[in-house]
Amino acid sequence: MSDLYFGTDLFRELDRLQRQMSGVFGSFPSSLRSSASGAFPPVNIGTTDESIEIVAFAPGLDASKFDVSIDKGLLTIAGEREPSQRASAEAGRQYAQERFSGSFRRVIELPQHADPDSVQARYVDGCLLVSVGKREASRPRSVTVQ
Template sequence: MMFGDLRRFDIGRPQGLDWVRQLMDEVFPEGGPADIRSVPRGSFPMINVGRTDEAVRVYVFAAGLSAGELDVSLQDNVLTVAGRREPAAEEKAQQTHFRRERPHGEFSRSVALPDGLDIERAEARFRNGVCEIVLPKREELKPRRIEVQAS
């Protein structure tokens, strides 16, 4: 038998509903898109967007880049982060790669932002490979507490 040696390896079969979990892990691997609005795995740079009562905060994870290598722009409530990432020194060497997960080349990511942001007061800070972009909300859109007075 041509494949007789394969029977020597006990691969094990999933028990109970474990096979469903295994199948789901194959279809939706861990680290893949969190929901239907997420970008495909491997998108660069990765971005987190959150909000507080005061501002919308965008975190751009750009390890290996400097502040000058990022171009951050905002037009019509769409924030765009673009730039170019050069290949690492070992990637430039003539060698055979079996797997390469560090992306290089030009990149661009865009995020739609909500209305009501005070774009004139926007700030961006870069530290330890993370660019934090703070977009304050306009004063009239911030939540206010209304004092209830006894009559």
């Protein structure tokens, strides 16, 4: 039998503990799944049978401002977002600023079956779409039964 006893609901106690910790560490994410503060651009990463698909959400940038490279299994997305004209003109009157500006760099580790010689990137509707092909040996294939 356990020596640990909660007189109330365990989940209520965990919720109370989380609120207390949020008071102490207020600027940290509220859950383990939360993204790191200031991670720009946010990304979605998925896979198909033929490729690894990365979508970086970066509205308001020019396609020529991106620097996309692959080296030793790491995909790097870098660039710079200029501050908006309105934000710089009224900098003294802002109450909050959630739009990121400045230089950024995201590094994504690719799986071993990624083919660095088969990469395509395009910028559409504020999203940088990067497609990294998979090596032929790692693609699914059908086997004929004889």
